[in-house]
């Protein structure tokens with residue numbers, strides 16, 4: 001995946017191929033810290049009991065489940081993704097671990113959400129915005145399906161400003177992560193992360209994109225020393 005822009009079908013193929021090891025890699029390579037980053041993200045979209053929530057690019061459903069725990073049994077959360085392999089794992093995990101949660105899984109495109117205008121009270125997106133092929137179109141769809149005053153919290157990697165931390169992140173992604181991926185013949189799939197982070201807008205640019213998409217408020221919170229970030233957009 002060395003070219004400057006991968007196609008949607010290439011992204012889809014990447015995640016279908018790495019699906020079997022996705023959760024275990026995230027857990028081991030982040031020392032479990034990704035769960036904290038995801039919980040922070042869910043809190044930032046300010047879910048309430050009874051809300052109807054959406055997790056875009058849900059993957060195996062980590063954020064979807066966390067969001068469902070917040071809206072409770074009177075609420076509902078839909079997880080959408082275009083990777084059938086990751087969705088299958090999401091469905092299996094939910095059935096086994098949280099059968100009581102109000103979850104629904106939909107195969108679909110983040111750039112053309114199969115929902116009506118003003119459907120959702122809250123939304124999340126974890127490590128998805130960097131992977132879609134049209135960030136502006138994705139933000140327009142998020143704006144469209146949110147109810148007035150609703151928030152979407154968008155978690156992703158962030159290139160740290162601090163040179164030492166930035167070098168550490170690049171080393172960790174290009175050495176540690178890719179070395180581990182070699183064990184499963186997934187070198188290319190995980191080598192895709194670092195250049196995708198380089199292409200991804202920094203926090204201040206993400207805020208501008210949010211305002212340009214007509215969101216009434218946009219703020220970016222660097223977390224984990226700037227290794228990650230959460231963009232919170234209010235309709």
Ligand SMILES: C/C(=C\Cc1cc(O)c2ccccc2c1O)CCC[C@H](C)CCC[C@H](C)CCCC(C)C
Nearest residue numbers: 026029030033034127169172177189190192193227
């Ligand atoms: C949950 C995480 C990443 C999800 C993820 C996102 C992508 O865009 C991918 C693309 C291609 C393959 C896989 C993924 C993917 O898994 C974050 C945690 C997992 C990261 C792979 C680990 C890297 C974390 C930080 C760069 C360094 C952490 C330092 C450590 C806590 C000391």
Ligand SMILES: C[S@@+](CC[C@H](N)C(=O)[O-])C[C@H]1O[C@@H](n2cnc3c(N)ncnc32)[C@H](O)[C@@H]1O
Nearest residue numbers: 015057058059081082083109110126127131132
């Ligand atoms: C790194 S994973 C994130 C999964 C999950 N949100 C998490 O936090 O672990 C990125 C996900 O985005 C999905 N994705 C990328 N582009 C998409 C699109 N246009 N429509 C739907 N899903 C997409 C991939 O299939 C993959 O499941």
